[in-house]
Amino acid sequence: MRQPVQTTIAERLRLKAAELTAAERKLMATLFANYPMAGLASITEFAREACVSTPSVLRLAKKLGFSGFPAFQERLRAELSAQLQNPIAKHDRWSADAPDTHIxxxxxxxxxxxxxxxxxxxxxxxxxxxxxxxxxxxxxxxxxxxxxxxxxxxxxxxxxxxxxxxxxxxxxxxxxxxxxxxxxxxxxxxxxxxxxxxxxxxxxxxxxxxxxxxxxxxxxxxxxxxxxxxxxxxxxxxxxxxxxxxxxxxxxxxxxxxxxxxxxxxxxxxxxxxxxxxxxxxxxxxxx
Amino acid sequence: MRQPVQTTIAERLRLKAAELTAAERKLMATLFANYPMAGLASITEFAREACVSTPSVLRLAKKLGFSGFPAFQERLRAELSAQLQNPIAKHDRWSADAPDTHIxxxxxxxxxxxxxxxxxxxxxxxxxxxxxxxxxxxxxxxxxxxxxxxxxxxxxxxxxxxxxxxxxxxxxxxxxxxxxxxxxxxxxxxxxxxxxxxxxxxxxxxxxxxxxxxxxxxxxxxxxxxxxxxxxxxxxxxxxxxxxxxxxxxxxxxxxxxxxxxxxxxxxxxxxxxxxxxxxxxxxxxxx
DNA sequence: GACAATCTGAAATTATCGCTTCAACAGTCT
DNA sequence: AGACTGTTGAAGCGATAATTTCAGATTGTC
CATH class of the missing domain: 3.40.50.10490 (Glucose-6-phosphate isomerase like protein; domain 1)
Structure with a gap:
């Protein structure tokens, strides 16, 4: 199973806010203005939206620890997906003491x-x-x-x-x-x-x-x-x-x-x- | 501002459900299983998720009236964005958009x-x-x-x-x-x-x-x-x-x-x- | 004002995506 | 049986996105 606690991109951004450059802060502002949708377009569009160049977007993504823009974007999608996905019946232990594998x-x-x-x-x-x-x-x-x-x-x-x-x-x-x-x-x-x-x-x-x-x-x-x-x-x-x-x-x-x-x-x-x-x-x- | 009344992709899909082919229905089911996030990945990933080929995805997008996959995807993003902006997050637990009181x-x-x-x-x-x-x-x-x-x-x-x-x-x-x-x-x-x-x-x-x-x-x-x-x-x-x-x-x-x-x-x-x-x-x- | 350090985006490069074509296939109707 | 219609995915070809490189811009320091 994956590590249960993983910081969201929003959290990471706020954490690193101090060490961001001007262009990166523009991106951050743009992203927060429409979180997280702004980051789900192509790198080109996201850059244009924030009035910066595409390499700046890439540098931000890497600064946050991602291998590249697609990785960054995938995480955004995963976050949103988790948020949208209804925690339908967190099957809190079905049958009293039968194992999970019981039919x-x-x-x-x-x-x-x-x-x-x-x-x-x-x-x-x-x-x-x-x-x-x-x-x-x-x-x-x-x-x-x-x-x-x-x-x-x-x-x-x-x-x-x-x-x-x-x-x-x-x-x-x-x-x-x-x-x-x-x-x-x-x-x-x-x-x-x-x-x-x-x-x-x-x-x-x-x-x-x-x-x-x-x-x-x-x-x-x-x-x-x-x-x-x-x-x-x-x-x-x-x-x-x-x-x-x-x-x-x-x-x-x-x-x-x-x-x-x-x-x-x-x-x-x-x-x-x-x-x-x-x-x-x-x-x-x-x-x- | 755009026309306020615009059919969502989910609605269009349900409307056309009868005239969809088997591969297209697979896509529909995959999309609904994780709506609309499933459709926000690349066409390749979406196709793989539904176990169909990329041309099938494209054909579905065109059947729904879009010029291509990016147009389809942009609409999904727009829908999601509108929904997120809406303070009353429609996290309707069950049926897509029926009220909680629906039978x-x-x-x-x-x-x-x-x-x-x-x-x-x-x-x-x-x-x-x-x-x-x-x-x-x-x-x-x-x-x-x-x-x-x-x-x-x-x-x-x-x-x-x-x-x-x-x-x-x-x-x-x-x-x-x-x-x-x-x-x-x-x-x-x-x-x-x-x-x-x-x-x-x-x-x-x-x-x-x-x-x-x-x-x-x-x-x-x-x-x-x-x-x-x-x-x-x-x-x-x-x-x-x-x-x-x-x-x-x-x-x-x-x-x-x-x-x-x-x-x-x-x-x-x-x-x-x-x-x-x-x-x-x-x-x-x-x-x- | 020169210098170093840092930041930035234009341009080139590479990787991947989106799209078209086409052959194989399944089902239907003569 | 065999032609026909509709569906499907493999293969390949642009197109676009993502990434790298590098030169110019900016900033701060002495």
Whole structure:
């Protein structure tokens, strides 16, 4: 591991301020006026900005202990990067006393990284647009997934059915798709899960649905399924895991976040529906 | 002063995301992973970081409307500069520019807390014991879940079936349980998902399985299902969410971690099995 | 005012970057 | 099968950036 404490360029400059020449102080002032951006342009621009020559910049960099201007600049970038990088969950010891190499901890780290990476990758307006689409009660919704993602499709369907009517699961068997497609039209929204290795048959299904006028929403991985070309909205997520398979945790996260947002978006109706559902559950259970 | 409203590079990228090529998407992901610092190095470094060639970087820059890489980079610097000058440093933790109150960010925070809370709560030796139990090939495994957790049971079953033989899903319908119980004996392990509100019928099923000599493994929430009294191992997890329902993300995490650990524990056999599976998948797919 | 010490930038040199070309490749459509 | 369209990176060629050199400018000292 690298030395944890390393002085920033700003600190070093202030420390050496006394022994700087006139041209170097000009550079310092310019840099501080717009720290550290001023130093991230080319050496030529930085020199011109401070009204000095390029060799003066170079001498300053060397005075600060760098091998050359690129080294100086790289340090500036590293500083800024560290500053911008959110100290996301400084994984303060996951599992109580298991070693860091325990699979639980390795998986937890991967899950965290996938989650934060996905959120950076994603456009929250796409998310909002998808929520609006799925909240619209004039639309019917069909949800489908592949071999692995099928369980997620089931999960999303189950939850969405609690929130609103007209939600159906696209059966896992391609043999049944023609009948499903028969009832898909302009008013329908088809939500598809597709992660690598992308399912060729799912692509065909998506194309057919699209042809019949349905709107496609795609939930996929960071490498993006080819279905994206047909979809009105794509939500790419990171799914890397320290195992032979990818991790679908973030897909589930997305499913749950969608459901929560949809429920929020139409609370009064949803609340009424949930009440009714509870009542029905009771009356089914009671008489056994 | 320049036009105040100008699309950022991040926005432009998201807008064009659908029409990007694979190499370009790699670049996009790399840039977003460390935005915008990743793009401020030289074109060569940026390309290497994303594992693509320099011409691909150039093509992306041109696709976004820039005359070349330096122009692209200058815009990045300008954006960053503007952002840094802004006193309200937008260090938005999660989604690039969504507010903290956006459901995505609230959900992400909850998921992170659930995950780290679960790991602190859990005894990793229980986890290891469960892994050992499920790795033992002399045992048959049955996996069951309730109305909500059923999808997770399906997921775990699907994955575990790839790792080892003799894994079956307990059907969701209680009517079918007698037949399932008939074949459960001392050699069997029954894995049950049960979160609040705990399923009374699932408890009965678990009790019957226990009576017949099966070992019970319970995956439950922090308030712990009554089935825990019957189980040899219980894995309690945190499932709170900022919504009307609980979040099952951590349950999925546990399922994936279990599968990964089981695969690790018996790698040679598992590898052979996976190879065989791949072969079969091929031969089923080919003749369509 | 001469001298030494230091500083500075123009110009030359070198290294690296950014860009173009082109052949290989993959996927698609006849 | 084979032509076609679109994507990709290796190779090479300017262009620009980074560095070095050195002569002139500046400053301080005697």
């Amino acid at each position: 639980l901890n390795r998986f937890a780290t991967a899950a965290m990284e996938n989650l934060s990476g996905s959120l950076k990758l994603m456009d929250h307006r796409s998310f909002d647009a998808v929520v609006a689409l799925l909240t619209d009660r004039r639309r019917r919704i069909h949800i489908g997934g592949g071999r692995i993602t099928g369980a997620l499709a089931v999960y999303l369907t189950t939850h969405l059915q609690m929130a609103r009517p007209e939600v159906t699961l696209v059966p896992a068997m391609p043999a049944m798709w023609p009948q499903v497609l028969l009832d898909i039209g302009k008013k329908d929204v088809v939500v598809v899960f597709d992660i690598r290795r992308y399912d060729a048959r799912m692509l065909e299904f998506a194309a057919s649905a699209r042809e019949r006028g349905a709107k496609l929403v795609l939930i996929t991985d960071q490498w993006i399924s080819p279905i994206a070309r047909l979809a009105v909205h794509s939500l790419p997520l990171r799914i890397e895991a320290p195992s032979s398979w990818d991790s679908n945790i973030v897909l589930l996260f997305m499913a749950e976040a969608l459901v929560a947002a949809i429920i929020n978006a139409a609370w009064p109706e949803t609340q009424a529906r949930i009440r009714e559902l509870e009542g029905l559950a009771e009356s089914v259970r009671r008489p056994r | 995505l960010n609230r959900f992400a925070t909850a998921a992170m807390e659930n995950l780290s809370g679960s790991l602190k709560l859990m005894d990793h030796r229980s986890f290891d014991a469960v892994v050992a139990l499920l790795t033992d090939r002399r045992r048959r495994i049955h996996i069951g879940g309730g109305r909500i957790t059923g999808a997770l049971a399906v997921y775990l079953t699907t994955h575990l079936q790839m790792a080892r033989p003799e894994v079956t899903l307990v059907p969701a319908m209680p009517a079918m349980w007698p037949q399932v119980l008939l074949d459960i004996g001392k050699k069997d392990v029954v894995v049950v998902f049960d979160i609040r509100r705990y399923d009374a019928r699932m408890l009965e099923f678990a009790a019957s399985a226990r009576e017949r000599g099966a070992k019970l493994v319970l995956i439950t929430d922090q308030w712990i299902s009554p089935i825990a009294r019957l189980a040899v191992h219980s894995l309690p997890l945190r499932i709170e969410a900022p919504s009307s329902w609980d979040s099952n993300i951590v349950l999925l995490f546990m399922a994936e971690a279990l599968v990964a650990a089981i695969i690790n524990a018996a790698w040679p056999e598992t590898q052979a099995r996976i190879r065989e599976l791949e072969g079969l998948a091929e031969s089923v797919r080919r003749p369509r």
